[in-house]
Amino acid sequence: MREFAYRRTSRIDEALHLVARHEGARFLAGGTNLVDLMKAGVESPARLVDIRSLTLDEIGETPDGGLVLGATATNSAVAADPRVRGRYPALSQAILLGASGQLRNMATVGGNLLQRTRCAYFTDTSEPCNRRVPGSGCPAIDGAHHNHAILGWTRHCVATHPSDMAVPLIAFDAVVRYEALDGPGAIPLSEFYLPVGDRPDRETALPDGALITAVTVPAVKAAGRSRYRKVRERASYAFATVSVAAALDVRDGVVQDVRLALGGVASRPWRARLAESALRGGPLTAERISAAADVELAAAEPLRDNAYKVTLARNLIEAVVTELAADTGEESNG
Structure with a gap:
């Protein structure tokens, strides 16, 4: 690990200026990803600006019944909050499945969204990697x-x-809120992560030097009946092979709203909008659930050794949506 300067601040404006004035400066919150990458030589910031003293750790309400998750709120605090558990159970479940208690106690909302890929080629500096060194190749x-x-x-x-x-x-439909030297801004999470394209080192739409201050989660009726299911290679804490977040609102036998997103299948969290559209506005039958999963995964392009993920993702979508339907008492076998 190379030497670096360290500053702690309790003011947002000072934090922004400290990063802007020093090339290679980075914000430090929980450090559960950044410090590991520094040890491996993948990240080498010249200066760390510690933002843990900023008052950005509150979990608050929005006027419409949604929530505001402060950027430095710990994962443990978010997962345990009764409003999160009641209004967005899939969010609490995802956090609890994401890491050990020790890591959740340190990791923060903003840092979680900004964590970098766990690809073995990315973390091995002896190997080429386009995320780490643009243009060097993708050996994976x-x-x-x-x-x-x-x-x-x-x-x-x-x-x-x-x-x-x-x-x-x-x-x-969460929204990322940030502060920059030229003022505050907001980016829907659906636009926050950039498509891989030909520059995978450009991972997010967050402006250079900007500081995430909060994530706003709007009120979503379906979210109260939601579930997160994760398949991983070992029973202890591991990254998702495939995961599904699903939420369902069914009334009088008709799907009023459905929310589906996949993890472990793309360079960013994958909103399954085609599957949602295929299910919304009709009855929730086993055939329609299966067809919706097939529509979403029709664009899949598996590599030599990961075609199993297509089947796994399809089965996971079907299982989770079917379970949610059973919970609503609206399950149909027709």
């Missing part, structure tokens, strides 16, 4: 890729996004 395409992307990838990168929290948040 012809190498070890059994747990890599099946949707939205390009020849420049086939890695997946590691966040569990981001999957239900994108299903619930």
Whole structure:
């Protein structure tokens, strides 16, 4: 690990100026991802600006009944909040499945959304990687890729996004709020993560030097009946092979609203809008659930060793939506 300067601040404006004035400066909150990458030599910031003293850790209400999750609120605090557990159970479940208690006690909302890929080629500085060194190549395409992307990838990168929290948040239309030197801004989470394209090192639409201050989760009726299911390679804490966040609102036998998002299948949390459209406005039958999953996964382009993810994702969508339907008493076998 290279030497770096360290500053702690309790003011947002000072934090922004400290980062802007020093090339290679980074914000530090929980540090559960950044510090690991620094140890591996993947990240080498010249200055760390510690923002843990900023008053950004509150979980508050919005006028419409949604929630505002402060950027430095810990994952543990969010998962345990009774409003999160009651209004957005899939979000609480995703956080609890995402990491151990020790990590959840340190990791923050903003840091979780900004964590970088866990691809082995990315974290091994002896290997080429377009995310780490643009233009150097993506050895995972012809190498070890059994747990890599099946949707939205390009020849420049086939890695997946590691966040569990981001999957239900994108299903619930969350918005990322930030402060920059030229003022505040907001980005829907659906637009926050950039498509891989030919520059996978450009991962988010967050302006350079901007500081995430909060994530707003709007009131979503369906979110109160939601679930997060994660398949992983071991029973203890591991990144998703495939995960599904689903929410369902069925009235009088008709799907009024459905929210679906997938994790572990793309470079960003994958909102399954085609599947949602296929289900919304009609009866919730086993045939329609299966057809909706097939519509979403028709665009999948598996690599040599990860075609199993297509079947796994289809089965997971069907299982979770069927379970939610049974919970509503609206399940149909027709």
